[in-house]
Amino acid sequence: MKIILDGMGGDFAPQEPVKGAVAAAAELPNHEIVIVGPVEVIQEELDKCKFKGDNISIREANDVITMEDSPVRAIRRKTDSTLVVGLNMLKDGQGDMFVSAGNTGALVVGARLILGRIRGIDRPTLASIYPDMTGGDPCLLVDAGASSESKANNLLEYGLMGSIYVEKVWDRPNPKVGLVNLGVEEGKGTSVTKDAFQKLKASHLNFVGNVEAREVPKHVCDVIVCDGFVGNVILKLTEGVSLSIFKLIKGALMTNMKSKIGGALIKSQLTALKDEFDYEEYGGAPVLGVNKPVIKMHGSSSATAVKNAILRGLPYAEEDIVGVIRTEMLKIQEFIEEDED
């Protein structure tokens, strides 16, 4: 496989993407990595890493889409940006997967515009890794904010694509799919979630029903389905509440001498706990529903995160997830049409 890596995407580019590529290349001697970016800049970073292998190459691209750029305009105008060049290489078969820590909106829009939607998929989506706060393996939340408004069919698509990804890429057979809703009962929710419930229930997916937001942190399902607005609220609120509580705890531990000693004694446990919410280990999150494999990394990705995004994302390309989605989508579409008779 040939992995195309955005050498200038993310807060710590080009250093961390290049270091991550070098680490990944060492573990993947039979695969190639092409780093997209300004040749001299990338080469300088490679030299710093004392890279001696032959499975990393550089593809020139001299512009960068920044966090401030408007996605659609940037994709159309910044044709020499690492993101646009990388996606075009993927489209043209000059690589098998594109990995980037750059502007999320631009990556999603670019993937849709340049690679195109899988036939039958109405809305490509961005998934996100959601922590299991009971200490187990994380879940996949779909949609993480690619579309702010979704129809019932879109939610069904998210469930289907998320389920395939978790099963094939995370190697978790028959993953449980849950729908975020106002209550667990079948009749609950908006017209969209009620309709989505029926479609998910009638599908071949392992649908476990509605999931209340209270249960979301407890890994009650492997694939958390919701529209992008709710997905955005879930991801950001989880972060906001977690950070606020850890800050309050830190403050509480400074109350008096006794609590300070107690705090010192439990410091390593608290640090370990914070690390549990850090999914660098788990790699990036997939853009799903486009015609080629695209992986989004967090903007603040370290070299380890980049390495893991490449290593753990590889099955997205190797297992031909796009092909599987294409086939399964046809199944579901037939079913939806039958259902509407």
Added chain:
Amino acid sequence: MKIILDGMGGDFAPQEPVKGAVAAAAELPNHEIVIVGPVEVIQEELDKCKFKGDNISIREANDVITMEDSPVRAIRRKTDSTLVVGLNMLKDGQGDMFVSAGNTGALVVGARLILGRIRGIDRPTLASIYPDMTGGDPCLLVDAGASSESKANNLLEYGLMGSIYVEKVWDRPNPKVGLVNLGVEEGKGTSVTKDAFQKLKASHLNFVGNVEAREVPKHVCDVIVCDGFVGNVILKLTEGVSLSIFKLIKGALMTNMKSKIGGALIKSQLTALKDEFDYEEYGGAPVLGVNKPVIKMHGSSSATAVKNAILRGLPYAEEDIVGVIRTEMLKIQEFIEEDED
């Protein structure tokens, strides 16, 4: 003022409501409390409390709407339930405010059907108290789940009513109103939130703009405006994440002898922290937009929570919040009509 209390609402009725009424009556010698319920049962509880005052009376009602009842059907059929009898008393002027820890859906539906909407209000709403996780006073979240789908005008109404309530009942002048959205920028969101942003911005409210879910726990505004689906997700997810983290911490403290000792030393700080999220002190949450004051208490309310709901909710009746909403609503309606020309 005469407060009507649902004697059979909540998980710990009739004991806790009656004990709470007795505690409130002692602090409100110039006000009356009418407890609605089966006379013998309520009297027995009053006797247990050794209540000697003359400002508590009982109004007979022999049926109860349970948590399992379907709201609309229960309001229509259970005409002798404490909830329906209490709301009818309020409607007929046999009291100034109704307070209940019963079935939330039934209370909201009953308030709307029996008391009617304030003229100009399209959607009455249920507010909820939201903790300030930086340690300050809580915020008011509107809508907490009364309507799962809201139009832009509804969000404007929620902002207006929440703002009046926080200013007059919580005595917090010129409260900040924020709109939960995908990003802080003006153009972000769904068609509904974009439209609501413009309406809130053009209104006389102290609108501070969009608020990302990440910031919600940090008290960036006094009134958090969102539709009921998102409100439900915010409230339940905050609870779910908080409880999960406290559970993880408890587990982490049991790792080894050192952490156990540390845990023992910080126990009182952690307990204090948990209590900060417990808003018993702050009283109940208002149903807003109906023609009389109605206060909803948490289903698991203790006597203290009941007492505080009565004491702290009193300005809802005393300050004629319903009248203020009626007047301010006319202002906003004129403005909306002008705006549409």
